Amino acid sequence: MKLFRSFANAFRGIREFVSLGANAKIQVVAAIAILSFGFALGFDAVEWMAVAICIGFVLSAEAMNTAIEELANEVTEERRERIRRVKDIAAGAVLIASITALAVFVLLVSKRL
Numbered sequence: 275m276k277l278f279r280s281f282a283n284a285f286r287g288i289r290e291f292v293s294l295g296a297n298a299k300i301q302v303v304a305a306i307a308i309l310s311f312g313f314a315l316g317f318d319a320v321e322w323m324a325v326a327i328c329i330g331f332v333l334s335a336e337a338m339n340t341a342i343e344e345l346a347n348e349v350t351e352e353r354r355e356r357i358r359r360v361k362d363i364a365a366g367a368v369l370i371a372s373i374t375a376l377a378v379f380v381l382l383v384s385k386r387l
Contacts, residue, residue: 288337295340295369298333305329308379315386324382328375335371339364 292298312325344363346357 290338291337291340294344298336298340301332301336301372305333311379311383315383317382321382324378328371328378332371332375335368339368352375 292302308325308329312322317325343361346361350357
């Protein structure tokens with residue numbers, strides 16, 4: 275029963291992540307586009323593993339960023355330098371994940387052109 279509740283909470287968190295964040299919606303659309311390219315280009319199993327890892331990496335980073343922003347906004351609405359820094363670092367993590375995923379995608383596509 276406890277395990278079921280944990281999964282239910284996790285799925286609720288995913289639902290809230292997608293509904294709360296405009297960036298989450300953009301990341302999901304980008305993931306769908308990349309999956310479409312993969313099918314069109316006939317990615318092999320290793321390429322699909324790279325795509326799956328990158329999509330998971332980016333969406334996880336974005337979810338953590340959203341969670342940090344939500345928590346920081348709950349703590350205070352006023353501007354605080356330390357909270358700004360934390361939010362910027364979390365956003366930077368998303369950027370790192372996105373650039374890495376883009377580099378992997380470019381490498382996968384470029385070898386087929």
